[in-house]
Amino acid sequence: MSSLPALDTIREGTSGPDSPLGVTLAILFEPSPILLNTLEPQLSVHLKSQSTLALSQSYAYLIDLALSEIQKWDVPSQSEFISGHPRIGESKNLSNLSATEQGATPTVNPTSPEVLARLKHLNTCYEAQYPGLRYITFVNGRSRAAIAEEMEDKLETGRSLSPDEPPLDVFTSNAYSQGDEKWLSELKRAVEDVGKIAKSRLRALGVE
Structure with missing residues (x-):
């Protein structure tokens, strides 16, 4: 590390x-x-x-x-900054810290293929509803399955392990623009959560 x-x-x-x-x-x-x-x-x-x-x-x-x-920073720059973090559920090209945080290591809380497929779909849905944003959350030791449920709550969908439900066009047709209050609120939350992740990394590295 x-x-x-x-x-x-x-x-x-x-x-x-x-x-x-x-x-x-x-x-x-x-x-x-x-x-x-x-x-x-x-x-x-x-x-x-x-x-x-x-x-x-x-x-x-x-x-x-x-x-x-x-x-x-202006809104596009903040959006670009949070996009530097990997998507929830990604397993490739992760830093050691990101892999540990997401439970992506094969011997620590391995994630089922069904949950990974669900997360991939939810990420796509989120990015369709909030164009220019990436779903960022402070995992704080939670499993990827728990994060999938959090994303479902954010998107107001039902609990499921389907890799393609609800259909993507539901979110595309109800997308928020960058000027919308809800979009800006998500951007603010994401930046704050990146800060929480960073401070958690200090603890993981044994410093404060």
């Missing part, structure tokens, strides 16, 4: 995707172009201008600072 760079190197190091700060952000939030090309330089400038010692005391401070910057 990856280890975080030392806090003092994060603050004093050079800027860039391979900098201590860039590596730290990729571990905590999952690597993505906007994370490394936009957030990392923003935070680097901010941290170097600070006189406070807060960063040297807590990685959690860095996460809070990152979220405060992300929440200032």
